[in-house]
Amino acid sequence: MKKITAVLVLLFTFFVSLNMSAQDILQSKDLSTVKVDYLSDSDINKIKNQLDAKDLTIDDAEEAILSKGMSKSEFSKLKARLEEISRKDPKKKNSKDKDSKDKDSKDKDSNDKDSKDKDKNKKSEFGRKQQEIINNKIKDSLNALIFGSELFDNPTLNFEPDLKLATPMNYVLGPGDELQISVYGVQEFDDNIPVSVEGKITIQYVGQIAVSGMTIEAATQKIKAAIAKVYSTVRSGQSQVSVSLAQIRTIKVTIVGGKQPGNYSISSLATVYNALHLAGGPGKNGSYRNIELIRNNKVYRNVDIYKFLVKGDQSDNVSLKENDVIRIPAYSQRVTVEGEVKRPGIFEMKKGETFSDLLSFASGFNEFAYTASVNILQKTGKEFKVHDVNESEFSKYQPQSGDVVKVAKILNRFENRIQIEGAVFRPDYYSFTEGMRISELIIRAEGLKEDAYTKRARIIRLKSDLTTEIINVDLTKALEGDLNADVPLKREDIVTVYSILDFREEYKITIDGEVKNPGEYEYYENLTLNDLVVQVGGLTGSASKRVEVARMKKSDAINDNDPKRVDVFELEINEGNNEQIKNFALMPFDVINIRRLAVYEKPEMVKISGAISYPGKYVLANKKETVYNVVMRAGGLTSIANLDGMKIKRPIKEEQIEKLQSIDLNLTKEDTIREKRLAKKLKEELKYATIPVDWERIVKDKNHYSNVTLFPGDEIEVATYNEGVKVTGNVLLTSEIPYRRGKSFKYYLNAVGGVDNMGWKKKAYIIYPNGKAAVATSFLFFRSYPKVTPDSQIVVPEKPVTKKMTAGEWVGIGSVVSSLALLILTAFK
Template sequence: MNCSRTPFHLLIHCESSFLLFRQRSLLPFLVLLLTVTASFAQQPTRADQLSDEQIIQFYQRAQASGLTEMQIEQAAMSQGYTLSDIAKMRQRMAKIRQQANRPGQFPVDTLINRAQQGTLSQRSYQFNDSLSLLRRDTVRRPSIFGAALFKGTTLTFEPDLRIATPRNYVVGPDDELVVEIYGNSTESFRLRVSPEGSVRMLNLAPIFVSGLTIEQAEQRIVGRLRQAFQGLNRPGSGTYASVTLGNIRSIRVTLVGEVVMPGTYTISSLATAFNALYLAGGPNPETGSFRDIQVIRNNRVIRIIDLYDYLLRADKKDDIRLLDQDVIRVSDYGVRVEVVGQVKRPAIYEVKTGETLKNILSFAGGFTDRAYTFSLTLRRNTPRELRISTLTQDQVATFVPQSGDRYTIGEILNRYENRVQVSGAVMRPGDYALGDEITSVRSLLNRAEGLRNDAFLNRAVLYRERENTDLEAIPFDVGRLMRNETEDIPLVRQDSVHIYSVRDLREPYYISIEGAVNKPDTIPYVTNLSVADLIARAGGFQEGATPTRIEVARRIREDTSKTTGRETVRIFQFSIDRELHLQPADARFLLKPFDVVYVRTSPRYELQQNVAVFGEVMHPGHYAIESRSERISDVLRRVGGLKPEAFLPGARFSRRGTVIATDLGAILENPGVSGNLLLEVGDSLIIPKRPETVTIQGAVLNPATVSYTPGFEFKDYVTQAGGYTDNARYKRSYVVYANGLKDRTKRFLFFRKYPKVEPGSQVIVPFGPLTDDRRLTPGERIGLISVIGTMTVTLTTVIINLVRLF
């Protein structure tokens, strides 16, 4: 149990400990309490370090455990928690309850359930079957056309404040007008429109501009400036003035009705109706109309906005500029219908009076390429139940929709009304149209440009679809059919004709060549191919090939059960020169399918095989094996002899990575000894210099490598390594010499003969088994005696009871 994580985890464990204390015994609880206290003391925590989620989880677990508040507090205080910590926990829980029970918030019980099911719901989700996923998809409501316009996070209808001043802009309070005087006189004024609607400049009387367009305000201001600047803006005066809009004011508009967020919004005076709708989240997709949005000014509807004009044709004629105190009202939707199936934009559409099903299909983008346009299905609500109707293409233009209609456009069948097919050994296989020119099998084959040369003429097959859609095979003789020797077969829709190829009715033909050629291979069979042709295709002979011994193995195709011979293949032998000239009698021999040609290798032809000789020799390096009978002594003569520093007892002979112990000195003295091995490819011989060390390993006190001392014996080197260990098996000691040979300790009667130690040797002393001489301590003796005594008393009691029983 780990109680060192948080106070929450500690308190939960304390609950369990307290229950143990109540229900079982005092001893287990004390052990658990000591473990918790020791662990918690390493990482002190406080109640204010807990998150709200942990508080909720603690509340839920405490209720589930069945403990009272007093019992929980007693368990917490027994673990070092103070009364102030417990008080903080109570305050935190009361605060969470108060926040959770506010209007619009989840109740605390819901929060507790969420905390409890946080991980359980994730785990249980993994075990949901596919049916539940399918069920969630099927109940998903279709999208309302136009609702996505106001949900896009990257779309914005913010007005552009960096455009030129619109000439029809209406000036109002808080607008800023910039007056520029240029020419013979230069002045600049920034005038803010007062709440009374006027501006003041120089010593002139106030100029009322509120409610005027920017063009009208310019004319009025210039007219007043002529009192200070004679002839302003008149030809020849040399002084001119212009009025532009500086900082713009803010206006307040109200959005009511079926909008997502109704209310009053403060927006720029350059904002339009679309700006305001976007700020309010647009029409409510559940109840609002996208085609009846009223802009009300001075209690009069000045524009009805149809968002479909903008969505379908990018027409912004209804996106008018708003004025202060304008009201935008989104009406309830009137008639809505749903279009599903093979249209480009399946969705729910709003229909205005006078629009027909044709208009709705145009809203949906028209039919897809796979749409079944001959008819469509209508599901309509009636006062009591649903009704299904089928509408033909002729009714679409005049059919009047009703609210709740659902139009389903199906998909065309994966089926052809006039297709016939031909496949196999024809010049142009594929699909063809059944009609005036193609009415029978012969006309279909002629349209496919006839049969290929490999066509099997004795049998073809016509596959026909029966009434229950099963296929029926109709075989026919295509050769006789094409020669007009049999009656032609009429075709019907979905017929398929297959012409077999002769290659379809046999095993694939091939021939092979193996042996001493440059490119052995298996190739498809070619008619009229000779042995020389196949060798040329295989890249010719290798250097070690024997052209006079070429064999061809041929399968026996006849029934061998009637013959008395036991041969399974027939062998043909040929003699050919390296110029690929065959004997006149053999030139007429042609290969047949499945023949295998073997080109033999010369018995004396071999690649160079090397051995390596390194070390203290006159000419070290790699040497080719001269003959199959060449031995170690032979290659030693070829290296030019040994250097004076060569140490023959340390020579090491290796074959395929394994050292083979050899006595090179004995081989040189007598080449007939058994150690003079035949050479093989990859052999290596290394003749080192005279070593000057001896290595002592194994069961010695100080394994080491020491210098070789002439006259030292086996025991002298063991002494230099500190002597034997207690478990040394010195009777089994042995020496490994530098050339890989080994010699062990020998014994005769009471005398022991140790092996001779030479330079470069390894002295090995094996280990013996360890013995445990450790005696029992007094405490262990007392414990053992107690156990034996207890077992004796128990056994005596059992025997006495058995005696009384019987």
């Protein structure tokens, strides 16, 4: 009976061990008794689910399973059973494959992200992550003058902890942290394990380890000891254990008195400055120098931000812990600094600090500051008062709350300046020393120039009553060592050394006429006409041999018998070499005129175009070249020429427009505007004036007025015969109507549909091919229209805009007429 009982107990224990192994095969310490053949499909599914939960394959777990005593033959059976289960459940397999592909796709996409995700990638590339905290900063214009406020407005200064740095050994672990634990060597293991809310981590095959409240250094030793109990190679030193922070937890801190007070979730590596930056820094009346860090209901540290701002000292920037409170009290005293300091603004002062400390906060005086003393505007509780603090008191005076320190500018004057100007080699400002004399100053200025006037120099001196006086100095005697002449100088003296050139009159000479560069030139002694002609570039080709020199008359007495205002000299020059026969000496203010040759005209041309045998440019052969002569020289008119279509286009010269603009016709404002428009039109649009030519009359009579004398630049245009008549302007249809002999003006108007509602028919006119124009005329009730010829143009202008009389104006006229009628009736009674 005892044997049967023992066998039953052994079988029960065996099956129980099989069941336990199946339920938690990865966490079991001894797998040597596991028989895969006795495991049901349900047991295999449980093992598969365990592997899936750990995101492992059976191949990944092979080494760990074998290290726990399972034989290789049993492991092969287990692997085969798991593969068979996977084949029977293709849905799960496909899902897993899809998840794997999705994961690979996401990994690939994450590598291709743009620059916006670079910061996140940098945080994770070192194997450490932290929940990103976003805090948008708004520039505080209200408190911009308060020293230190800019520290919390700048989004680039966030004091965020650097996750790339090594984990501090005194870092205290807590719920939310995640540890990366690796075993490497003969045996390998790697996993990221979070710290649970109970403060424990659970390591596969090792079990749970309490780490909350421990430093990372102490936790590492504890974890290594626990792993060594399971992994034999760790005990023997064949494998090593590495523990590091993979993800940092978020802690809660409370900030009171900031611009944005409240509870903040921040990194467990965050410091006081990081939390203050998130809260926008101290509020309007918050202190920058007595910020309290409260931990466990006690003031753990007083933070003075000025240490960092002034000295770069971050000793107060301590790390934060869960449930820390940062309290920002109101400031005790503030002082305003204005004027010539490097950093004007509002500064917070502690008890016992002096003006020297305040000056260091403001970065000291700038280069224009008056440093001998400062002016302080104080408040007494009833009124204001002014207090001056001398330089010797800077380290003693303690500013009071509400003080306004004003640092003035230095005066725009010099304590040791002296100036020399004029005929010295280096005129400039020099430093003055007591007992300095004028000879010493001249030596400093590198001595006198050759043109210096040594008989007299001038000193302008500022007297004690701020008036000025002039002291004259004989430089010749002063430089020879005469102490009476070598005048002692004083501060702000201005010494002027005259030049003999200053006393000379500036002589000029004028040359005009046929020279290349006429104008006014400097006169020099012994200057001759030859010299001046060469200086101005010589004569032009049109210069004659006649030269006239006008010279001013000088005399101490008035001679009424001599009517001459100037003396005039008539000279002749040699045209070949620009030299005059007589080498004539010039005098100051002479006026020389080189006369032009009596006959010196370059060939000038006119142009002829259109229906002509030889169109082109022709030189005006004589002074009175007529239209007929040029047309005949051009071979005469062709067979297609319109005899009534010849005209001359003459360029409008600039002087003609200027004459029009210079004439004062005493016009009204409206007429003046029209005149300006006409001048502008002549200058910019109508570049030519048209002269009609009657060729048939010219052929019959060469003396006819149409046979005008041509001017240089004229252009003769001979129109080609055209049988059409153009009708333009305010007509219904702008068109060209074929010419019909004997048809009247009205015929062509009717042919284009007549005039439109804006057309002014009675003012219609015609332009003939030769440029001549004609308008409609009227006599009594009869209207006569001009004759129409081929190639002419009929123009119908627009009616002028007239103002209609209002009803009030008609009533006014009626009342006037009634009054006149009443007067007439009264007169005849």
